[in-house]
Amino acid sequence: MTGGVTGRAAGQRDGPGAVRGWPTWRVVAAVAVGYAFGAWLAFVAFGATAIVVLFLPAGVTLGALVRTPRRQWPWILATVVVVEIAVDVWQGQSLRFVWGFAVANAAEPLVGALLLRHFVPGDVDLLRRRDLFAFLGCCVVAGPLVGGVCGATTISLGLGRSWLEAFLPFWAGDATGVLTVGGCVLAWRHRPPASIAASTRWALALALTMGVTAIGFWPAHLPLFYLPIPVLLGLAFSQRLAVPLTCGLAMTVTANVLTSAGHGPWSAFEGPIALKTATLQLFLAVAILGAWFLAVGVAERDAARSATRTERAARQRLHALQLLTTRLATAATSQAIAEAVVRDSVALFADRATLGVVSPERDEVVIWTVVGRPPELVDAGRQVALDEVRPLTYAARTGQRVVHQSVNELAVDYPQMAQAYRTSGVSSGLCLPVADADGPPLGALAIAFAADDAVDADTIAVAETVARLAGQALQRAQRHERELDAAHQLQRALLPVLAGGRSGIRVTADYRPADRTHDVGGDWYDVFPLPGDRIGLAVGDVVGHDLTAAAAMARVQSALRILAQTNDGPAQVLQELDRVSALITNSFMTTVGYADYDPATRVLRYACAGHLPPLLITADGVMYLWSGRSMPIGVHGRPRQQAEQRIPAGAALIWYTDGLVERHDTPLQDNLDRLATVAAELVGHDPDDLCQAILQHMAGGDVLRDDTIVLCIHFAPEPRAAVATPSQLAAGDRHSSPPAPL
Numbered sequence: 001m002t003g004g005v006t007g008r009a010a011g012q013r014d015g016p017g018a019v020r021g022w023p024t025w026r027v028v029a030a031v032a033v034g035y036a037f038g039a040w041l042a043f044v045a046f047g048a049t050a051i052v053v054l055f056l057p058a059g060v061t062l063g064a065l066v067r068t069p070r071r072q073w074p075w076i077l078a079t080v081v082v083v084e085i086a087v088d089v090w091q092g093q094s095l096r097f098v099w100g101f102a103v104a105n106a107a108e109p110l111v112g113a114l115l116l117r118h119f120v121p122g123d124v125d126l127l128r129r130r131d132l133f134a135f136l137g138c139c140v141v142a143g144p145l146v147g148g149v150c151g152a153t154t155i156s157l158g159l160g161r162s163w164l165e166a167f168l169p170f171w172a173g174d175a176t177g178v179l180t181v182g183g184c185v186l187a188w189r190h191r192p193p194a195s196i197a198a199s200t201r202w203a204l205a206l207a208l209t210m211g212v213t214a215i216g217f218w219p220a221h222l223p224l225f226y227l228p229i230p231v232l233l234g235l236a237f238s239q240r241l242a243v244p245l246t247c248g249l250a251m252t253v254t255a256n257v258l259t260s261a262g263h264g265p266w267s268a269f270e271g272p273i274a275l276k277t278a279t280l281q282l283f284l285a286v287a288i289l290g291a292w293f294l295a296v297g298v299a300e301r302d303a304a305r306s307a308t309r310t311e312r313a314a315r316q317r318l319h320a321l322q323l324l325t326t327r328l329a330t331a332a333t334s335q336a337i338a339e340a341v342v343r344d345s346v347a348l349f350a351d352r353a354t355l356g357v358v359s360p361e362r363d364e365v366v367i368w369t370v371v372g373r374p375p376e377l378v379d380a381g382r383q384v385a386l387d388e389v390r391p392l393t394y395a396a397r398t399g400q401r402v403v404h405q406s407v408n409e410l411a412v413d414y415p416q417m418a419q420a421y422r423t424s425g426v427s428s429g430l431c432l433p434v435a436d437a438d439g440p441p442l443g444a445l446a447i448a449f450a451a452d453d454a455v456d457a458d459t460i461a462v463a464e465t466v467a468r469l470a471g472q473a474l475q476r477a478q479r480h481e482r483e484l485d486a487a488h489q490l491q492r493a494l495l496p497v498l499a500g501g502r503s504g505i506r507v508t509a510d511y512r513p514a515d516r517t518h519d520v521g522g523d524w525y526d527v528f529p530l531p532g533d534r535i536g537l538a539v540g541d542v543v544g545h546d547l548t549a550a551a552a553m554a555r556v557q558s559a560l561r562i563l564a565q566t567n568d569g570p571a572q573v574l575q576e577l578d579r580v581s582a583l584i585t586n587s588f589m590t591t592v593g594y595a596d597y598d599p600a601t602r603v604l605r606y607a608c609a610g611h612l613p614p615l616l617i618t619a620d621g622v623m624y625l626w627s628g629r630s631m632p633i634g635v636h637g638r639p640r641q642q643a644e645q646r647i648p649a650g651a652a653l654i655w656y657t658d659g660l661v662e663r664h665d666t667p668l669q670d671n672l673d674r675l676a677t678v679a680a681e682l683v684g685h686d687p688d689d690l691c692q693a694i695l696q697h698m699a700g701g702d703v704l705r706d707d708t709i710v711l712c713i714h715f716a717p718e719p720r721a722a723v724a725t726p727s728q729l730a731a732g733d734r735h736s737s738p739p740a741p742l
Contacts, residue, residue, distance in 0.1 A: 115139075168278045209254075225255075332477060353445070537713060
C-alpha cells in the first residue's frame with residue numbers, strides 16, 4: 001500500500017497518511033493480492049496447519065484501513081472476508097467454521113484502525129513517541145486481542161483444541177504481522193526511493209538482512225539467532241525508519257520459513273507448540289522494536305540538532321540583517337549600498353548575490369556582484385541594457401519575482417543564460433525587484449545557490465526583507481545624489497571659465513569634488529582684470545559642505561571682485577571684505593588668498609587671510625610665499641598684511657585649497673613638503689597640464705574628503721608688449737573651455 005494519495009471526500013474525515021489518488025478498485029485489488037499472498041505464506045511456506053504461526057495479512061488489512069478514507073473501508077473489509085473464506089476452503093477448512101476466521105480477520109484491523117484514529121487524529125508519524133505507542137497499543141495489542149479471541153473460539157469449537165492453546169499463537173502471529181507489515185505500510189508514507197543509488201542501497205540492505213538471518217536460523221544447536229539484531233540496529237542508526245522496518249519484515253519472514261522447515265533453535269525446542277510459536281514471534285518483535293526505538297532516538301537527536309541549527313541560523317540571520325540595516329543606514333551612495341547588499345546577502349543565505357541598479361535614464365542596469373563570478377555573469381563594464389532578456393533585468397523592468405529551482409528550469413525561459421550558470425556552479429536562484437514605493441523598481445536583487453530546489457519560503461521571505469531594505473536605502477541615496485549633482489553643477493557654474501592661452505600669462509585651474517559621501521563644498525577661485533593693466537588672482541574656501549556654503553562662496557567671490565576694482569592692494573581688499581562679510585550669511589571664517597599682478601613690473605602683491613601659502617616655481621627651485629598672512633575673514637584683530645614678490649620670467653605660481661594637502665593621517669607640513677617636491681619635479685612641465693599633474697601626484701586615485709582646487713599661473717618670458725591686456729583678459733574669461741575635473 002505504498003504510492004500516491006487520494007483526495008478527501010467533502011465532509012469526510014480521512015485517515016492519517018491517507019492514500020490519495022487511488023480509486024477504490026485499485027485499493028481493493030492491492031488488498032486482495034497482498035492478503036492472498038500473506039495467507040498463502042501462512043499456510044504453505046510457514047507450514048501451519050490448524051494454528052497459524054505468522055499471519056502477515058493482518059498487517060495488510062490494518063495498513064489499508066489506516067491509509068484510506070473511511071468510504072473505502074466496507075470494500076476493503078468485504079474483500080478480506082471473501083479472500084479469507086476462499087483461502088480457508090482451499091486449505092480444507094470446513095465451511096461451518098471459516099466464517100469465524102473471516103470475522104476475526106475483519107474485526108481485528110477494524111478495531112485497531114478505529115482506536116488509532118481516535119488517539120492520533122492527524123497523520124501518523126512512527127518516529128514520534130506518542131504515535132508509536134498509540135500504534136503498538138491499538139494496532140499491535142488491542143486489535144490482535146480481538147482477533148485472537150474470535151480465532152481461538154473458532155478453533156476451539158471447530159477443531160476441539162484448548163482455547164488458551166489456540167489463543168496465544170493466534171494473537172502472537174497476528175500481532176507480529178501487524179507490527180511488521182503494518183509498520184512498513186505506515187513508514188513508507190512516501191514512494192520508495194526513485195534514484196538508482198537509493199534503490200540499490202535498499203536492495204543491498206534487504207539482501208544482507210535475509211542472508212544474516214539465514215545464517216543465524218540455520219543451525220539448530222548453535223545459538224546464532226541474534227546475528228540479525230546488529231544489522232537492524234545499524235540500519236536504524238543510519239537509515240530512515242522505512243528501511244529497518246522493511247528489513248525487519250524480511251528477517252521475520254526468513255526466520256519463520258526456516259523454523260517451519262526444521263532449522264534453527266526453535267525447531268529443536270521441546271515444548272508446547274503454542275509456547276514455541278509465541279516465543280519465536282516475541283523474539284522477532286523485540287528485535288524489531290529495539291531497532292525501531294533506536295531509530296526514534298536517532299530521529300529525536302537529529303531533530304534536536306536540526307532545531308539547534310535552525311535556531312542558530314535564525315540568530316545569525318537576524319544579526320546579519322541588523323548589520324545590513326546599520327550599513328545601509330550609513331551608506332550614502334548607490335555603490336556603497338550595492339556593495340553592502342551583495343556582501344551581506346551572501347553572508348545571510350546565498351552562495352552568490354548580485355544587485356542591479358537601474359540608471360536614472362532607465363535604459364541600463366548597473367551590476368554589482370560578489371568577487372569570483374565568471375565573466376559571463378559579471379558583465380563587461382558592469383552594465384547591461386534594461387530590456388536585455390535575463391532574470392535580473394526582467395525583475396527590474398517588470399517588478400515581478402523570478403524563481404528557478406534548477407538550471408534546466410532556467411533554460412526554458414532564458415536559454416542564453418543556462419551555460420553561464422552551469423559554468424559558475426549555480427543551480428537554483430531567485431530574482432526580486434528592489435522596489436520604490438513611489439515609482440517603478442530601482443533595481444533587482446538576485447541570489448543563487450549551488451544546490452537544486454534551494455529557494456524555499458524562508459529564503460523568499462528573507463530576500464524580500466533585504467530587497468525592501470535595499471529599496472529604501474537606494475531611494476534615499478539617489479535623492480541625495482541628485483541633490484549633490486545639482487549642487488556640484490551649481491558650484492561649477494559659479495567658477496570662472498579661464499582662457500586656455502594668453503600672450504604673456506597663462507592661467508589654468510582644476511577642480512576635483514570630494515567623494516559622494518560628502519556634500520558640496522565652498523571652494524572657489526577667480527582670475528579677473530584690474531585697473532592699471534593689473535590682474536587679480538583669488539583662491540578661497542567658505543566653511544561648510546552644503547548648498548548654503550556654495551551660496552556664501554558665490555557672494556564672497558562677487559564681493560571680492562567688486563572690492564578689488566576700487567581698493568589698492570590685497571591687504572586693503574581683504575579689510576573691506578571683512579566689513580562686507582558681516583552682511584553675507586555663513587561667510588565667517590572664510591579663508592582667502594588674494595593677489596594682484598602687474599605684468600609691466602612683474603611684481604606680485606599678495607595676502608592670505610587664513611589661507612594656505614602659494615607655491616612659487618622658478619628655474620632656481622620652489623618656495624612657499626609665507627609673508628602677508630593674517631586671520632580668516634570676519635575675525636577682527638590686527639590690520640591685514642600684504643607682501644610683494646618679483647616674479648622671474650618663466651616662473652609659475654601654484655595656489656590651492658586645503659583639500660590638496662590636508663589628510664587626517666598625515667601632518668600638514670609633511671604634505672606641504674611633498675607638494676614642494678612634486679612641484680620641483682614638474683619644472684618645465686606643460687603649463688596646460690600642470691594642474692592635473694599636481695593633482696595626480698598628490699591625490700592619485702585616493703578618495704578625497706574635501707573639494708580641491710588647484711590654480712596654476714604661468715608667467716611667460718615674453719617682453720611687456722606681448723603681455724595680454726586687461727581687455728583681452730576680460731574677453732577671454734568667458735569663452736574658453738572650462739577646467740576638466742579628473
